[in-house]
Amino acid sequence: MKKNPFVYGGPVKPDLFVDRHQEAVTVLNRLANPNDRGSSAISGSHRIGKTSFLHYIMHIAKVAPWELSLDKAHFVFLGCSSIPLDDGGLLNETEFWSRVLRSLERELPDRLKTCAKEILGSSDVTDSLGLELFFEDIAKSGRLVALLLDEFEYLVEQSDPVNPRLLYTLKSLINQPAPRGLALVTASKEALSTLGSKLRWRGSPFYNNFAFITLKPFNEDEVNELINLYLKGTGVEFSLQDRQFIYRVSEGHPEQVQYACSLLFEKKAESSVGGNT
């Protein structure tokens, strides 16, 4: 039986990620630019590939022309829905920063590691001044921390709508003059500007410093590119009619392309076992 290479229901491996080149270039150019270190907000419908895109960003950031390797940049991926809530049912800010700092601790050089440990050991991990100084030190050392925040709507919706402290702190950290020590890449279904409207925000909007990137369904060429990549070495081929069918039935939605391809692959693999191809 031939192994089905198609993936649906979860993020794909970065080396099997297809297209989104222009979107990735925009995000990484902003991160790699020392005069910017800009943040980006990814949005797109359910299962369009936002999580896969964030993993892909981390994967290709190390290569040319960006060269955001470990001595220059630290990527921290955080699924916001995994952060527990406090007793009041609000997002636990201490837990958020503890997770970020603990992830960084493993990668940072000794001096910065000590700073991270000091904050983690302090009575208030969420103290915005302490965090500002920490990320200032990161910037001074020529480094950047890129926080990749998946399911960002969770963070917004579980924040205190009257005083979303964590968002104020994040806004203040990415609002520092360049070179900044922190940049955000958020992923959510709704655009950041729509999400922000649910809050009683004071001051300039949270999304002011972001580049907005919307992930759209694939076109026919991109669907073909995906099929070619996944079928490579499997010994199974999809005809032109198959490919047109896949595109029509999935409407270019990546997960549905993968699911339809997976079903078709199984049919073809079954019939080849039965000798009917």
Add this chain to the structure above:
Amino acid sequence: MNQDDPYREIEEKVKKRNKDTKEAPEKTSEVPREISRSDPRLQMDAWRGAWLLIFTFFLAVTLAMTGLSLLFGEPSPFGTYWFMWVILAFLVIIYPVAQIVDRWTGRR
């Protein structure tokens, strides 16, 4: 391989999965968190709303009564209904005072 049947079967499965995943409950709430009615910051907003309502009511009544009395020969707009103007003045003064108290008590 018969192309028609597999296509139809796959199409049905894709549509069903699409429907199922769209209907599945989301991990995150679609509805933004509601602010508790007991939240002091909301009570403060309710206080401002009440002030505006009372002020508008007294302003409308005062203007209407003063207008009518002037029409029917009252010599001064502050004549019979002078106390209404006093209430209005009180309401105007109390607003900034309440704001200062809010700041002192750290509610704003």
